[in-house]
Amino acid sequence: MEVWIRLLGKDLKMMKGWFLGGIAVMIAINILGAWIAYETRVGASSFLLSFVLFIHALYVPVYIWISLSKEWRGTYVYWLQFPQSSWTLLAIxxxxxxxxxxxxxxxxxxxxxxxxxxxxxxxKSLMNIMTGPDAFDIRGYVDYMNEHFFSVFSLVLYMNVVFGVWALLFNISIQAVRRRLHRFSGIVMFVIFAFLLWAEFKFSTTNLYSSVTKWGAFSGDSVWAYLEMNMGELLFDLPIMIVYFFLAGWLVERKVEV
Structure with missing residues (x-):
């Protein structure tokens, strides 16, 4: 457990600059949002700040990509020589x-x-000015976001895990074939992964996919229900992400040269 904590601390410290930079950007955007809310009073700040929230759906894949890129540029020799398995290192x-x-x-x-x-x-807010059957209910939107924090965050978390594992496998795959393909490794793996994404998308439109995943529809007014998602879809993605994660670990264990 002590080694786990040390490795976790090492990774957090390595990414501290990127993390603090992200917080600084958020503060700057929110200062702009506060000025819009206080001076112009048009409700536009709600949309601006919503962008800051939902861009977090890409937080983990970007974090993973930058973190692994830093390892490959200089510290991977020491990182891969830890006694823990590659799957443990990737999990941390x-x-x-x-x-x-x-x-x-x-x-x-x-x-x-x-x-x-x-x-x-x-x-003077647009929330109080815009009325009518075709007007977007900004006040209702803000209330929904406030009341369903955990529902929205769970969706963001789910998207981050899926995209994060994809980024993990993609980055490590490039590194695994770099010695043989050199500068073409990124292009080759991009084509392969683009094909995999296309194949997965095409499969998601088939009757077989619907019969396997279209069960356990979410109810109530959660964001999951609003997007008409099903428990079957989440449970279908779970084993795929596990396979991708273990494949990434196997590539590190067998194909990435120290």
Whole structure:
């Protein structure tokens, strides 16, 4: 356990600059949002700050990609010589990405909530001006985001795990074939992964996929129900992500040269 904590701390420390940079960018965007909410009173800050929240769906894959790229550029010799298995090393790297995601998302939501209160309480706000059957209910949207924090965050977390494992496998696959394909490794693996994504998409449109996944529809007013997602889809993705993760670990164990 002590080694796990040390490795986790190493990864978090290595990515500290990127993490703090992301927080700084968020603060800058939220300062702009606060100015919009206070000065112009048009409700536009809600959309701007929503972008900050939902861009977190790509947080883990970007984190993983940058973290692994730093390893390959100079520290991978020491990283791969730890006594832990490659799967343990990758799990710790994925765990550090998820920890950073949670902190960053909570910080973004606190800013989203606080600044939107300025808009909600403004008589000049677009939230109070826009009415009619065709008008977008901004006030209702903000209330929904506030009341369903855990529902929205669970969706963001799910997307990050899926995209993060894809990024993990993609990055390691490039490294595994670099010695043989040299500068063409990235292009070759991009074509292969693009084909895999296309094949997965085409399969998702088949009757077989529907019969396997279209069960356990989410109910209520959660974001999962709003997007008409099913429990079957999540359970279908789970073993695929496990296979991809173990394949990434096998590539590190067998194909990446120290």
């Amino acid at each position: 790297k994925l765990g550090s990405a998820l920890i950073s995601l949670c902190i960053s998302y909570v910080a973004a939501f606190v800013m989203f909530y606080g600044i939107n209160q300025m808009d909600l309480n403004s008589s």
